[in-house]
Structures are given as structure tokens and as C-alpha cells.
Amino acid sequence: MARGVTIERVSFGYGATPMLDDISLEVARGEFFAFLGPSGSGKTTLLRLIAGFGAPPTGRILIGERDVTRLPPWSRNVGMVFQSYALWPHMTVARNVAFGLERRRLPRAEIDRKVAEALALVGLTAFAERRPAQLSGGQQQRVALARTLVIEPEVLLLDEPLSNLDAKLRVEMRSELKGLQRKLGITAIYVTHDQEEANAIADRMAVLDGGRIQQIGAPADLYDHPANRFVATFLGTANLIEGRIEKGRFIADHFILAGVDGPDGPACISIRPQDVTLGPGTGGIAAKVTEHEFLGGVVRYRLQVGGKLLVVEVPHRRDGETFAAGDSVRLIVDPRQVVVLR
Amino acid sequence: MSSVATIRPPLPAPFAARFGASPAQIVALAAIAVFLLAFLIVPLLRVIVVAFTGPEGGFSLVHFGDFLATALLREAFWNSIYVAAMTVVLASLIAVPLATILARFRFRGAALIHTLGVVPLVMPPFVGAVAMQLIYGRNGAVNLLLLDCCGFRIPFMEGLNGVIFVEALHYFPFILLNLSASLANIDSAMEESAQNLGAHGFTLFSRIVFPLALPGYVAGAALVFVKVFDDLATPLLLNVTNMLAPQAYLKITTVGIADPMGYVISVIMIACSLGAMALSALALRGRDFATLQRGGGGLARRSLGRAGNAVAAAFVVLVLALVLSPHLGIFLLSIATVWSYAVLPDGFTLAHYATVFREAGPLISNTILYCGLAGLIDVILGATLAYLVLRTRLPGRRLIEQIAMSAVAVPGLVLGIGLLRTYYDVKLPFGGESLATFWVMLVIAYAVRRLPYALVSAKAALQQLHVSLEEAAENLGAGKFTTLSRIVVPLMTGGLLAGFVTSFATAAVELSATLLLVARSSDAPIAYGIYVYMQSAAGRGPGAALGVIAVVVVSIATYLAYRFAERERGMKSRELI
Numbered sequence: 001m002a003r004g005v006t007i008e009r010v011s012f013g014y015g016a017t018p019m020l021d022d023i024s025l026e027v028a029r030g031e032f033f034a035f036l037g038p039s040g041s042g043k044t045t046l047l048r049l050i051a052g053f054g055a056p057p058t059g060r061i062l063i064g065e066r067d068v069t070r071l072p073p074w075s076r077n078v079g080m081v082f083q084s085y086a087l088w089p090h091m092t093v094a095r096n097v098a099f100g101l102e103r104r105r106l107p108r109a110e111i112d113r114k115v116a117e118a119l120a121l122v123g124l125t126a127f128a129e130r131r132p133a134q135l136s137g138g139q140q141q142r143v144a145l146a147r148t149l150v151i152e153p154e155v156l157l158l159d160e161p162l163s164n165l166d167a168k169l170r171v172e173m174r175s176e177l178k179g180l181q182r183k184l185g186i187t188a189i190y191v192t193h194d195q196e197e198a199n200a201i202a203d204r205m206a207v208l209d210g211g212r213i214q215q216i217g218a219p220a221d222l223y224d225h226p227a228n229r230f231v232a233t234f235l236g237t238a239n240l241i242e243g244r245i246e247k248g249r250f251i252a253d254h255f256i257l258a259g260v261d262g263p264d265g266p267a268c269i270s271i272r273p274q275d276v277t278l279g280p281g282t283g284g285i286a287a288k289v290t291e292h293e294f295l296g297g298v299v300r301y302r303l304q305v306g307g308k309l310l311v312v313e314v315p316h317r318r319d320g321e322t323f324a325a326g327d328s329v330r331l332i333v334d335p336r337q338v339v340v341l342r
Numbered sequence: 343m344s345s346v347a348t349i350r351p352p353l354p355a356p357f358a359a360r361f362g363a364s365p366a367q368i369v370a371l372a373a374i375a376v377f378l379l380a381f382l383i384v385p386l387l388r389v390i391v392v393a394f395t396g397p398e399g400g401f402s403l404v405h406f407g408d409f410l411a412t413a414l415l416r417e418a419f420w421n422s423i424y425v426a427a428m429t430v431v432l433a434s435l436i437a438v439p440l441a442t443i444l445a446r447f448r449f450r451g452a453a454l455i456h457t458l459g460v461v462p463l464v465m466p467p468f469v470g471a472v473a474m475q476l477i478y479g480r481n482g483a484v485n486l487l488l489l490d491c492c493g494f495r496i497p498f499m500e501g502l503n504g505v506i507f508v509e510a511l512h513y514f515p516f517i518l519l520n521l522s523a524s525l526a527n528i529d530s531a532m533e534e535s536a537q538n539l540g541a542h543g544f545t546l547f548s549r550i551v552f553p554l555a556l557p558g559y560v561a562g563a564a565l566v567f568v569k570v571f572d573d574l575a576t577p578l579l580l581n582v583t584n585m586l587a588p589q590a591y592l593k594i595t596t597v598g599i600a601d602p603m604g605y606v607i608s609v610i611m612i613a614c615s616l617g618a619m620a621l622s623a624l625a626l627r628g629r630d631f632a633t634l635q636r637g638g639g640g641l642a643r644r645s646l647g648r649a650g651n652a653v654a655a656a657f658v659v660l661v662l663a664l665v666l667s668p669h670l671g672i673f674l675l676s677i678a679t680v681w682s683y684a685v686l687p688d689g690f691t692l693a694h695y696a697t698v699f700r701e702a703g704p705l706i707s708n709t710i711l712y713c714g715l716a717g718l719i720d721v722i723l724g725a726t727l728a729y730l731v732l733r734t735r736l737p738g739r740r741l742i743e744q745i746a747m748s749a750v751a752v753p754g755l756v757l758g759i760g761l762l763r764t765y766y767d768v769k770l771p772f773g774g775e776s777l778a779t780f781w782v783m784l785v786i787a788y789a790v791r792r793l794p795y796a797l798v799s800a801k802a803a804l805q806q807l808h809v810s811l812e813e814a815a816e817n818l819g820a821g822k823f824t825t826l827s828r829i830v831v832p833l834m835t836g837g838l839l840a841g842f843v844t845s846f847a848t849a850a851v852e853l854s855a856t857l858l859l860v861a862r863s864s865d866a867p868i869a870y871g872i873y874v875y876m877q878s879a880a881g882r883g884p885g886a887a888l889g890v891i892a893v894v895v896v897s898i899a900t901y902l903a904y905r906f907a908e909r910e911r912g913m914k915s916r917e918l919i
């Protein structure tokens with residue numbers, strides 16, 4: 001696997017508070033990678049370090065085989081699309097796109113050709129002589145993309161690029177971005193706080209929290225096999241239950257679950273809301289319905305099991321059985337879907 | 343890789359990391375620091391040192407003792423306090439109702455009120471002072487009419503009254519503008535949520551609107567107090583000498599620059615200026631609510647009703663008449679043959695303008711040269727300093743900024759005395775002329791005095807510029823210099839032009855520092871010319887004509903500054919950030 005971007009033991013912070021703490025990761029060439037995390041997790045800071053905005057006091061950043069840790073932003077050949085797009089209001093669309101090529105001292109004719117190509121790539125050929133202020137949000141986004149792609153950067157960095165668009169456009173641009181990245185075969189790193197966006201667009205992603213990497217992997221892997229409580233709860237909904245494992249059984253305060261693999265001792269398990277079935281009668285775990293929400297495709301219940309509240313989602317069927325608040329139900333958990341967290 | 347035509351050598355990271363800036367930026371900051379040190383700090387310290395040095399050298403309070411022992415100076419001190427305070431009161435009586443009408447009610451004359459906020463500022467108070475004597479003085483137009491119809495006079499212009507009257511009419515816009523801005527920043531949801539919780543009428547006003555608007559009022563009032571307290575030119579032209587600034591000026595110019603009393607008065611003036619500003623800052627501590635409010639948009643406007651509209655209109659018209667009277671007066675004076683003991687001039691003539699164009703060419707060209715240079719210096723220093731403050735982490739940049747801003751609190755008179763004393767003995771290499779009386783010193787004094795305005799203007803322009811606009815350029819391969827010249831400077835042009843024009847216009851009518859630093863009439867700018875002409879009855883006509891020219895120049899410049907700032911704001915607001 002050819003190396004796209006390598007980050008080795010990077011720490012960074014202003015003053016005493018570390019914003020990034022001993023980050024190491026590797027992005028393969030041509031890969032679409034995402035940094036996912038809540039605000040303040042350090043994901044944008046890490047992206048900006050790759051672009052050269054700020055120098056980490058420790059650690060190295062490599063692009064391909066080249067150490068860029070001490071290079072200024074303008075010598076890195078890393079393309080960045082800013083959250084605000086950062087289009088220069090005093091230049092036309094074409095001038096904006098040509099800027100990076102002019103800095104590279106390309107002949108005028110070649111600049112014109114490449115600008116035309118880049119604008120055609122994002123479907124904005126007719127808008128070359130407009131000012132950024134005369135474009136819609138989606139069009140501005142495309143100009144920002146064209147301006148970055150035209151310099152043929154080794155890595156494309158995207159800082160929450162879709163956050164200023166409305167919901168419908170966001171989904172459209174998302175697949176367009178992915179298609180463009182595939183077509184150009186460029187290494188891309190995408191920063192977002194939206195797990196759905198990251199899941200949809202990324203080949204692999206790193207989940208960050210508190211300046212540390214929590215887990216790296218393909219979206220489905222992270223969802224199915226979260227490494228810790230943060231990842232389990234940040235990606236989708238998870239019911240976390242504390243207890244202990246004894247000889248293949250998970251023992252909690254009010255119930256025992258058989259068929260759970262793991263070393264004996266204290267443990268925490270995660271149960272996804274959809275991995276549970278509800279039924280009347282006997283068998284399974286006794287629970288009481290405290291609340292039910294009809295969401296269309298699914299019905300979401302809040303159930304009380306001992307002193308603990310669990311969230312459970314059951315697919316909705318016409319004429320299917322529903323439970324009301326106060327009903328006693330039995331809760332059946334498929335032990336194969338249970339994840340044991342360290 | 344191949345498309346990177348020029349890979350620059352890696353930045354010496356430890357250096358940039360240690361100082362947070364490149365060598366060029368450090369040199370720039372150092373140069374600004376040296377300028378401020380030489381032409382602001384050292385002259386001020388010199389004034390303070392002289393004031394505290396006894397006759398035999400060494401630290402002494404003997405001159406302050408002399409000050410307190412002199413009845414005239416004690417009187418001057420209290421007069422200055424009284425005039426400044428009463429000006430704030432009178433200006434508030436004009437400005438607060440106007441701001442309230444603007445913010446609170448639907449009033450068709452709103453545009454007129456906005457105009458009222460600008461008109462006085464284009465003419466410095468000293469220019470109109472003599473004309474005001476002719477209109478409101480003991481034997482002026484208004485009192486002659488009053489005497490005719492009602493048999494009494496109103497002493498508008500008697501002694502200190504005149505200074506208060508003229509200054510209040512000039513400076514009330516400071517309160518109007520600040521208070522209006524405060525009121526316009528109040529989010530209507532603030533008021534609505536209070537109403538929703540049951541507050542209305544006086545409670546609503548006293549608990550919500552008044553506290554939210556107070557910071558603007560206090561800021562404006564403090565500014566008016568300081569400006570009036572420090573003003574030298576207006577009392578001089580109204581022949582009022584029993585105030586602090588005229589006393590200091592008279593000591594220096596009649597007794598000589600060695601007389602310590604001018605320095606003592608300077609120190610007292612600085613202390614009072616700083617005291618007033620500190621008091622207002624203290625009163626406002628923790629009360630800057632602007633950042634807590636979203637959007638703003640001002641209070642909900644109510645209908646005034648028929649009677650209310652009439653009262654408001656009458657008040658606005660009255661203020662307009664007062665505000666325009668110095669302008670009208672100076673214009674009439676400039677075309678009057680004789681205007682004395684009469685409601686209107688006896689006859690009209692263009693002779694004064696002819697005189698001015700014959701004699702005053704150098705005055706005008708000097709003004710353009712000095713103020714143009716001062717404006718240029720201010721824009722360069724202001725923009726550089728704004729950039730260093732906002733875009734680097736250079737240690738000391740905030741301190742230099744504060745020093746530059748502190749020039750606001752230094753009266754022109756004091757700076758003039760300081761520069762004169764500091765550089766009087768420094769001889770120029772050619773001709774052996776003193777540096778203090780070389781015309782360049784005027785340029786420097788103007789530049790130091792106006793730097794805060796240019797700095798504020800440049801900072802505002804740069805703050806509106808999202809950092810990502812620069813980062814995007816660097817990301818695409820532009821170094822610091824290219825980013826500056828291609829992105830930052832073009833996008834700041836409006837703000838920089840506005841800063842230049844403001845510096846130019848205000849320097850053009852600066853008199854207090856000018857009076858001290860002009861050595862010979864061939865070097866004098868227009869403000870000095872107006873002052874000299876106005877000293878004699880025969881010179882009033884040409885003086886007024888010069889005043890009209892100055893007002894026209896300042897008006898055009900103010901309009902241009904406004905347009906530049908607007909154009910830029912327009913461009914920015916169309917941005918979708």
C-alpha cells in the first residue's frame with residue numbers, strides 16, 4: 001500500500017492544554033479518509049497541521065515519502081477546501097481558480113487551459129467571469145473545489161466542506177465529491193462531525209475525542225466493533241451496561257445473559273437498539289415500558305430493566321404488536337450482536 | 343509534485359516558533375516602536391520631567407505648589423472642568439432626544455437626524471466661533487431681534503457660556519452616534535422577552551433598555567468631556583483665556599519654553615483626560631453587552647402620533663437651525679462687506695475670496711502637503727500595526743498598539759509642547775535650523791495624533807477579512823508577501839482609503855499642535871491661517887473665506903471616507919461566509 005499521508009506521534013497545543021495528544025495514523029494513497037469527532041476533538045487542528053497552518057513541536061508529518069513537518073504552507077502542494085470556502089471576493093471565479101497556477105509560474109496559455117478544465121470538471125464553465133458573491137452556496141463550494149484541484153495537489157484536505165449547504169444539496173455534493181475523488185484517484189482527508197457523512201463518504205476513518213485517536217477503521221467495522229465506550233456511543237446509539245463476565249455469561253445487576261464471549265472479570269457490554277426483540281410471555285429479560293415513540297419505520301421504546309433505562313428499536317409492521325407505557329415485556333438479546341468493551 | 347515550480351527552502355521553524363513572526367515582521371514592529379518612542383513617549387516624558395523638576399534640578403513639587411498658589415490658575419482649572427461638564431450636559435440635552443426618536447419611533451425625518459449627526463463634525467468649532475459671536479453674541483443677530491421684540495437678551499456667548507455653546511453644538515454628535523449605535527445593537531428579542539415576562543413602561547426602560555444603552559452613552563459623554571477639556575483653539579478664538587489650555591499656551595508663547603507652568607498645566611490636563619477615560623472605563627467594566635447579543639436590529643419602533651410627530655419635528659428643526667448656524671454664519675461672514683451690530687451683513691462681496699486666493703495659496707498647498715504626508719504615514723503605520731497585532735503572535739505587539747492608541751488621550755497642545763521642548767535643541771544638518779520648527783515636525787505631530795483613527799480603521803478592515811482567505815492563498819503556493827499584496831491589501835483598500843481620508847481631514851483643521859509648532863507664516867497650514875486672520879476685525883472676511891474652503895475640503899473628504907467604507911462593506915456583505 002503506497003503511503004499517502006503519514007502522521008507520526010504528533011502532539012500539539014497552545015499553552016498548557018494539549019489539543020492533539022500523540023497522534024499517529026497512516027492514510028493510503030488514493031484513499032478517502034475521514035476525521036470524525038465532536039467539536040473540540042482536534043480534528044480540524046490535525047487537518048490544518050497537514051496543510052502547514054501551525055507546526056507541531058513533536059512528531060512528523062509525511063506526504064508520500066517527503067517530510068513536510070517544517071515546510072511552510074506554500075511549499076507543501078496540499079490542497080485545502082475551507083469550511084467558509086475562502087473565495088476571494090475581489091477576484092472573478094476564473095481569477096480565483098488561476099491563482100495557484102500563477103504562483104507556480106505556469107505559462108499563461110496552460111493556466112487558461114487548466115482553469116477551463118477545472119471549471120468544466122465542476123460544471124461551472126459558464127460562471128468563469130462572475131464574482132463569488134454572485135454565486136449560490138453550492139456553486140461557491142464547487143469553485144473552492146476547482147481552485148484546489150487545479151493545482152493537482154498530492155492530498156486533498158476538506159474541512160467540513162458541506163456544512164454551509166442545505167440538507168438536500170449536502171447529500172448531492174457528498175456523492176459528487178466521492179465520484180470526483182475516485183475519478184482523479186487523489187488522496188483525500190475529510191473532516192466532519194457528522195457520522196452519517198463520514199460513513200457515507202469515507203473508505204476508512206479516524207474517530208477523535210479530546211485530542212486523541214479513539215479508533216481507526218472502515219465505517220462498518222467501527223460501528224460493529226467499537227473499541228471503547230466513546231466510539232460505541234458516538235457512532236449510532238448504544239446501550240452500555242456495566243457488569244462482569246463469568247464463564248461465558250454476562251452478569252448484570254438484574255439479569256444474566258448467556259453466550260457472551262470474553263475474559264472473566266468486570267466488563268461493559270454494548271447493545272444496539274435494533275439488536276433486541278420484544279415479546280410478551282416468559283423467557284428473556286423482564287422489563288417495563290416507560291415510553292414509546294412512533295418514528296415511522298421503527299418504534300423506539302424506553303425500557304426499564306432494574307434501575308437502568310435501555311433504548312430499543314423495533315421495526316414497525318402494520319397490525320404488528322405494540323406496547324404502551326406501563327406494559328411488562330420480555331426482552332430477548334441476540335448474544336452474537338453484543339460487543340464487549342474494555 | 344512536478345507542478346510545484348518553486349519549492350522554497352523550509353522555514354527556520356525554531357525562529358518562527360519562538361517569535362511567532364518572520365524577521366521582516368519583527369523589523370516592522372521595531373520601526374513602529376521607534377517612531378512612537380521618539381515622537382510620542384519621549385516628548386510626553388519630557389513634559390512630565392520638566393513639570394516635576396525643581397529650579398535647582400531634582401524631583402520637586404514646587405511648580406505644582408505655584409500652580410495651586412496662583413488664583414488665576416485655580417480659576418482656570420475649575421473653569422475647564424465646568425466648561426467640559428456643562429458641554430456634556432448641553433450636548434446630552436440635544437443628543438439623547440434625537441437618539442431616542444431615531445431608535446424608538448417611526449419618524450419621517452429620520453434621515454434629517456442622521457444628517458444632523460455629521461454636519462457639525464465637518465467644521466472644527468474654532469472656525470465657526472467668530473461667526474457664532476456675530477449670530478448669538480451680545481450684539482449678534484439673534485439678540486438684536488430679541489431685544490427688538492421682547493426687550494431682553496440671552497447671554498449665549500458671554501464668557502464661558504460661549505465656549506460651552508459652541509463646543510456642545512460641535513460635539514453632541516459623539517454622544518448621538520455612540521448612543522444610537524448602542525440602541526441599534528439591542529436585540530428586539532431582549533425587549534420582547536421582558537415584555538413577555540410582564541415588564542412594560544418605565545420598568546422596561548429602566549431595567550432593560552437603559553442599562554443596555556448606557557455603555558454607548560457613557561463612551562460618547564467621556565469623549566466629549568475630554569475633547570472639550572483639551573481644546574485650545576475655541577477658547578482662544580472666543581477670547582476666553584481663563585481656562586487651562588489657553589493658560590498653558592500663553593505661558594509657553596509669551597514667557598518662553600523654559601517656563602515650567604506650561605508643563606505643569608500639561609501634566610494636569612493629561613491627568614484629567616486619563617482620569618475621565620478611566621472613570622468611564624470603570625463605569626462600563628463588565629458592561630460590554632454587544633457580543634452577547636445576536637443580530638441586533640434595534641428596538642421595535644412605535645408610532646409617535648400626531649402631537650408627538652409635531653413635537654419631534656419642532657425639536658429636530660430647532661437643532662438643525664442651531665447646528666447649521668456656524669456654517670451659515672461663516673458663509674455669510676465670508677461674503678459680507680461689513681457685519682457688525684446688525685442682524686444681517688450690510689452688503690455682500692466676493693472680495694474676501696479674491697484676497698484668499700491671492701494671499702493664501704501657500705496655506706492651502708502646505709495643508710495638502712502636510713496632511714497628505716501625515717495621512718500616508720498613518721495608513722502605512724496603522725495597516726502594518728493592525729496586521730502585526732491580528733495576524734502574528736509577536737511579543738509586545740499589544741503594548742505597541744496600546745501606546746499608539748494612547749495618542750487619543752494626549753491633547754494636541756501637550757504633544758506640541760513636548761515636541762518643541764524635546765527637539766528644540768536638535769539642529770538640522772543643513773542650515774542649522776531647529777528640528778522642532780522644521781515643517782516636517784508638523785507632519786509628525788499630525789501623524790501621531792491621527793494614528794489611532796487609522797489604526798482602528800485598518801483593524802476593522804482586517805478583522806472583516808476571514809483568515810481563511812489568506813490561508814487559502816498560502817495553501818495554493820503564495821508566500822507571505824504575495825498573500826499580502828494580492829489578497830490582504832486589495833481587500834483592505836476601502837478601509838485604508840477611509841483611514842487616509844479621515845486622517846487627512848481631521849489633520850487639516852488641527853490647530854492646537856499647529857499653533858505651537860509653526861515657526862514662520864510661510865510654513866503655516868490653513869488652520870493657522872484661519873486663526874491669524876480671525877485675530878483682526880479686518881481679517882475676519884478672508885478668515886471666514888478660508889474657513890469655508892476648509893469646510894468644503896473636509897466635507898468632500900468625509901463623504902469620500904464614508905463612500906470607501908460603504909463600498910467595502912457592500913462587497914463584504916455579499917460574501918456568503
